[in-house]
């Protein structure tokens with residue numbers, strides 16, 4: 482497809498020579514002698530690039546830039562014989578793509594034209610990709626028919642339209658992250674970033690620099706200035722997962738950010754304005770944490786503006802059939818398998834209590850679909866826990882089950898001796914805090 486260029490230049494010789502050069506490499510060119518003539522056409526025609534002289538007989542080139550950038554996304558190149566920095570700055574401020582000073586070499590001009598057109602193409606592609614992405618993620622598939630989930634859906638609907646701070650509460654695996662994601666993609670911030678951070682998995686000493694960024698030399702190892710996640714989320718949403726695990730010092734900084742809507746980089750002096758919607762989640766009882774002195778009360782009230790409670794799956798078993806369907810579809814497609822559960826197995830799936838909630842259900846389905854050798858998954862292919870202890874024979878436990886069990890026991894004991902202090906426990910176990918958190922999560926150690 483030929484690209485269309487609008488050329489506005491009052492000098493006849495200049496106009497004709499530029500027009501010829503542009504046509505010579507295959508562009509469609511519409512050229513005009515006055516600003517008024519060009520504006521008339523551009524309001525009714527679409528074009529890919531405008532090139533305009535700054536000084537025209539009837540109007541100022543800057544006015545043309547203003548009109549074009551108001552109504553149109555196409556880049557504008559300014560040409561001027563009065564190549565002052567002031568003109569350049571003014572043109573760029575108004576949204577011009579670039580600026581070229583007369584007299585210029587034709588090569589230089591043509592290069593600028595192709596750069597401007599490339600930029601336009603990239604920008605359009607970017608918009609298209611974002612739209613596609615949104616189509617994939619905009620409405621993450623979140624299902625449920627229970628009255629508990631209906632309440633969740635209606636709250637999601639209500640808060641999506643606002644900028645209110647939301648605190649998502651629920652046991653592990655109930656869908657807290659999914660709900661946070663849904664809120665973001667249903668809000669007006671959906672085209673802006675959604676930044677997710679797991680507060681429990683951040684190394685304790687780096688929490689503040691992760692969240693708020695740091696200046697060069699702020700601490701050993703800060704070789705370069707780095708923006709924090711809050712800055713990266715500007716205009717969008719920040720999701721602080723496991724907020725109950727945020728160290729106290731970072732809690733007071735976060736409180737200040739919420740009050741003042743500005744952040745300060747670690748080691749920085751100035752404050753930076755950020756426009757961010759905050760969503761937090763935890764499976765801890767934050768009120769308990771407040772009583773125990775581990776969580777700031779004032780921060781708790783700030784975060785708890787709109788509490789959104791996701792009930793555990795065992796209290797809404799009527800959601801299991803549709804969840805089963807969603808996950809069966811997902812893994813059947815992903816693994817290109819055509820399997821289903823036997824009647825007996827299906828009944829067990831519907832009756833089970835799922836201490837690990839939806840995530841556990843999802844994992845069970847994935848495992849069954851992956852491991853099944855026939856088209857029907859039988860009762861005895863389900864995890865031994867679901868079938869009941871009576872069938873738990875020595876031979877039915879694999880080595881990895883036994884190892885995992887021992888690991889879980891050991892971590893639990895070490896955590897007891899450190900009175901829940903994870904940094905100390907990680908040290909004793911010889912693993913990182915993040916690794917410890919992942920294991921606690923996997924084994925559901927509270």
Ligand SMILES: Nc1ncnc2c1ncn2[C@@H]1O[C@H](COP(=O)(O)OP(=O)(O)OP(=O)(O)O)[C@@H](O)[C@H]1O
Pocket residue numbers: 622623624625651652653654655656657658659660764804807839840843
């Ligand atoms: N109502 C639902 N419909 C469809 N999928 C769901 C639903 N709830 C949860 N899931 C799926 O279950 C899995 C666990 O959900 P998610 O990670 O959001 O839970 P969580 O509460 O953040 O868990 P954790 O506390 O363990 O971090 C995800 O794969 C999610 O897509």
Ligand SMILES: [Mg+2]
Pocket residue numbers: 657658722
């Ligand atoms: Mg989560």
